[in-house]
Structures are given as C-alpha cells and as structure tokens.
Amino acid sequence: xxxxxxxxxxxxxxxxxxxxxxxxxxxxxxxxxxxxxxxxxxxxxxxxxxxxxxxxxxxxxxxxxxxxxxxxxxxxxxxxxxxxxxxxxxxxxxxxxxxxxxxxxxxxxxxxxxxxxxx
Amino acid sequence: xxxxxxxxxxxxxxxxxxxxxxxxxxxxxxxxxxxxxxxxxxxxxxxxxxxxxxxxxxxxxxxxxxxxxxxxxxxxxxxxxxxxxxxxxxxxxxxxxxxxxxxxxxxxxxxxxxxxxxx
Numbered sequence: 382x383x384x385x386x387x388x389x390x391x392x393x394x395x396x397x398x399x400x401x402x403x404x405x406x407x408x409x410x411x412x413x414x415x416x417x418x419x420x421x422x423x424x425x426x427x428x429x430x431x432x433x434x435x436x437x438x439x440x441x442x443x444x445x446x447x448x449x450x451x452x453x454x455x456x457x458x459x460x461x462x463x464x465x466x467x468x469x470x471x472x473x474x475x476x477x478x479x480x481x482x483x484x485x486x487x488x489x490x491x492x493x494x495x496x497x498x499x500x
Numbered sequence: 501x502x503x504x505x506x507x508x509x510x511x512x513x514x515x516x517x518x519x520x521x522x523x524x525x526x527x528x529x530x531x532x533x534x535x536x537x538x539x540x541x542x543x544x545x546x547x548x549x550x551x552x553x554x555x556x557x558x559x560x561x562x563x564x565x566x567x568x569x570x571x572x573x574x575x576x577x578x579x580x581x582x583x584x585x586x587x588x589x590x591x592x593x594x595x596x597x598x599x600x601x602x603x604x605x606x607x608x609x610x611x612x613x614x615x616x617x618x619x
Contacts, residue, residue: 412531417587
C-alpha cells in the first residue's frame with residue numbers, strides 16, 4: 382500500500398484551505414450518486430493503491446476506510462479528476478447501504494422545495 | 501426570484517469556512533455526474549426559485565448562472581441535501597456540454613492510475 386501520492390497527480394490537485402479535495406462517489410452499476418467524501422493526498426494515495434475508498438473525516442480529523450466498522454465497503458473501479466483539479470469522481474462497487482443512516486445513498490432523505498413555477 | 505434562502509433550509513446547511521456547500525451536478529436522464537460546483541446560500545436560493553443552476557465562483561468570487569455566457573444552461577429538476585448537510589445533489593437537464601473545455605462532463609478527461617493488483 383502506498384501512503385504517498387504520485388507527485389504528478391499531487392501537482393494537479395487544487396485543494397481547499399484545509400488541504401482536501403471533494404470526492405463524489407457514484408455506484409458504478411446503477412449510476413446513483415452515493416455520497417460526497419473528502420480526500421487528503423494520503424487518502425487518495427491509499428484509495429488508488431488499495432482499491433478501497435479511503436477518506437479524510439473532517440469531523441474526526443482522521444483517515445477513514447469506508448466500511449471498516451460498518452462492513453459497508455466501497456471497492457473502487459475508477460477514479461477521475463475534474464478539469465480544474467478540485468474534485469474527484471470515484472466509481473465504486475458498494476456493499477450494503479452507503480449512508481450511515483442505513484439509506485442506500487446519503488441523498489435519499491432530503492428533497493428541497495423547488496419553485497413549481499419558476500419566475 | 502428569491503435571493504434569500506428559506507431559514508429552515510439554511511439552518512440545515514453545514515458550510516465550508518468560506519460559507520459554501522458542495523453541489524454535485526448529475527444529468528437527470530443519463531445519470532452522468534457532470535461537474536462539481538459550489539453554492540452560497542444565495543446561489544441555492546436562486547437555484548431553487550428560478551430552476552436555473554446558479555453557483556458561487558470561488559475563482560471569480562461572484563455568483564454565476566451556469567450557461568449565462570456559454571448557452572450551456574442547466575434546468576434543475578431536483579435538489580437534494582445529504583444526511584449531514586454539507587453536500588447538495590442537483591439533478592439537471594443539461595443543454596450542450598457541461599464542461600467549459602467542451603467535454604460532456606468535467607470528469608471525462610483525466611482518469612487516475614489505479615493499482616492493477618491492490619495490496
């Protein structure tokens with residue numbers, strides 16, 4: 382396992398002030414957007430080298446391998462970087478629900494009201 | 501058009517230090533992840549009330565209606581908030597390519613190397 386990111390990849394990242402890149406996680410089979418995570422350079426290096434999605438927890442301030450405690454692992458099929466280097470698209474095979482609430486995705490519960498008649 | 505966010509929605513947002521929430525943008529028909537944008541409270545209020553995806557440009561430090569100059573507009577079908585309030589999923593009908601480079605999505609160009617044999 383590599384904990385150091387390839388310098389050529391590292392040079393392309395545009396990080397937030399706290400050194401993170403947003404990672405959009407998508408089910409490779411259904412196309413569902415499962416969650417949004419955050420990756421530090423080390424989290425991305427571990428994700429690429431182990432094939433297990435690994436994030437930086439902003440609340441706990443630590444690396445976090447998805448499913449390590451819940452068993453709801455993410456097996457990485459593909460990682461893409463966006464055009465300006467500030468977002469990753471991680472396509473995964475998701476075991477069980479992606480959300481810690483037990484929902485299939487983290488976006489299942491909360492639909493915001495859209496104006497019916499845009500003005 | 502409303503430029504002020506519903507206080508009940510505003511209370512559920514968990515913003516970055518610069519007051520933004522990440523917005524994952526997905527094509528409502530194909531399920532493709534098109535781009536990642538950032539929304540301030542006002543950008544979200546405008547998005548919900550006009551049905552046109554509106555972001556905060558971190559580089560230009562201004563509100564930005566997607567497609568205003570390029571014509572590559574996004575018509576919003578659905579906006580969802582994630583379980584911990586720090587990400588939005590915006591499902592849109594995309595006119596033309598979503599990426600300013602002319603690619604269909606902002607994630608088309610750059611596939612990162614994944615270890616073939618995870619260790």
